[in-house]
Amino acid sequence: METEEWDFFKRVGSRVKRRYLDLESLYMEMKNASVLVNQIVFFSLCERIFLSPDQRMASLYTLMFFNVIAYCASYVKEIIEREDWSMYVNITRSSNVHHLALSTTKIVLEWTKAVTFIITVVFMLLVFGLEKGLKNYTPTVTYLLITGFYFIMTEKVFVEMFFSWLDYRKFDYFEGMETFYCPALLLAMQITISFLFLFLCFVYGNFRLVVLSSFTNVRVKYRELQDRYLIPLSKELSKLSCYRMATPSEIRGHDDVCAVCLTAMSCARITPCQHFFHADCLRRCLKESYKCPICQYDLFKSQSIISGQ
Structure with missing residues (x-):
């Protein structure tokens, strides 16, 4: 009997919580x-x-x-x-x-x-x-x-x-x-x-x-x-997180623009194929394809290897 009452209160509590979250979402x-x-x-x-x-x-x-x-x-x-x-x-x-x-x-x-x-x-x-x-x-x-x-x-x-x-x-x-x-x-x-x-x-x-x-x-x-x-x-x-941030000396040595937005880089991420991109530009590219925008290197494969390690 106690188990049935507890299940009843759990169902009521779950329903009240769902209604409350719906009210929050509407607000x-x-x-x-x-x-x-x-x-x-x-x-x-x-x-x-x-x-x-x-x-x-x-x-x-x-x-x-x-x-x-x-x-x-x-x-x-x-x-x-x-x-x-x-x-x-x-x-x-x-x-x-x-x-x-x-x-x-x-x-x-x-x-x-x-x-x-x-x-x-x-x-x-x-x-x-x-x-x-x-x-x-x-x-x-x-x-x-x-x-x-x-x-x-x-x-x-x-x-x-x-x-x-x-x-x-x-x-x-x-x-x-x-x-x-x-x-x-x-x-x-x-x-x-x-x-x-x-x-x-x-x-x-x-x-x-x-x-x-x-x-x-x-x-x-x-x-x-x-x-x-x-x-x-x-x-x-x-x-x-799989692509490390470039150091200031690496960016100065690279001395190039981002290949995606064609603007100068003061901070960048480095792909396994050693290409530099703005983090936001790389993020947008990864939404479309897991290939490097420059050399078409398979970034998904390298990401899987890093994650597995």
Whole structure:
């Protein structure tokens, strides 16, 4: 009888766990909504710790101000990416003419539009705030710095700027795989900061907020970190582990470009056939074929030998 009861509880527990994981997956799929909830909950954690009890709506007001800043940054980013900032102006449909005066006028007009838009939005926001009684809204500098830092780590436009900067800098440590490392790094920072303030909020006795933030800011973020970035990253690194990293002296002695992307190499992986490739370029090639892109050497055979040893 006890065995039957235990099996029953195991089946119920398994079903509840499956429903819970389905709920998590659904929540993670609603990317924009989950990010917004995540930001509100974190801002509320900071509000309970750094602000007085009479400012219970400070988290929503702060998030509103930050979203306006993000919208303005997104607008300026769109203008920069959309417009052609070269010193050539289309005089006719079939020709580009080098004209300094016209090009300068065009650039000034575009930036004037951007600045005018930002000033208008800020003015409307201030008027709206004064009408709604935001003159009593007095967040501390510490609160604004912490929430602003977290907002930058989670808001799409700023995350994309961070990725673009890292892709431009090309740090050797990432070996060209910033698409795996950078989101994992940001998520790990979010989890760490959220856990710290969750613990402080627990000390202050806000247990309902602690339970909510444990799900939205820690559990869901940890699952996203593990499922979407850490597991795929570990798989890709395991494929590359058979190919050792070249030393700086070997790269200088090689004095060549990567045969896949045709750019210079400051870090590289060496195949058994003694060819140098960027780690990310080699990883992409291995997805298509286990042959060396240069000499067609069977890398799968050598990988099996190394694994067997």
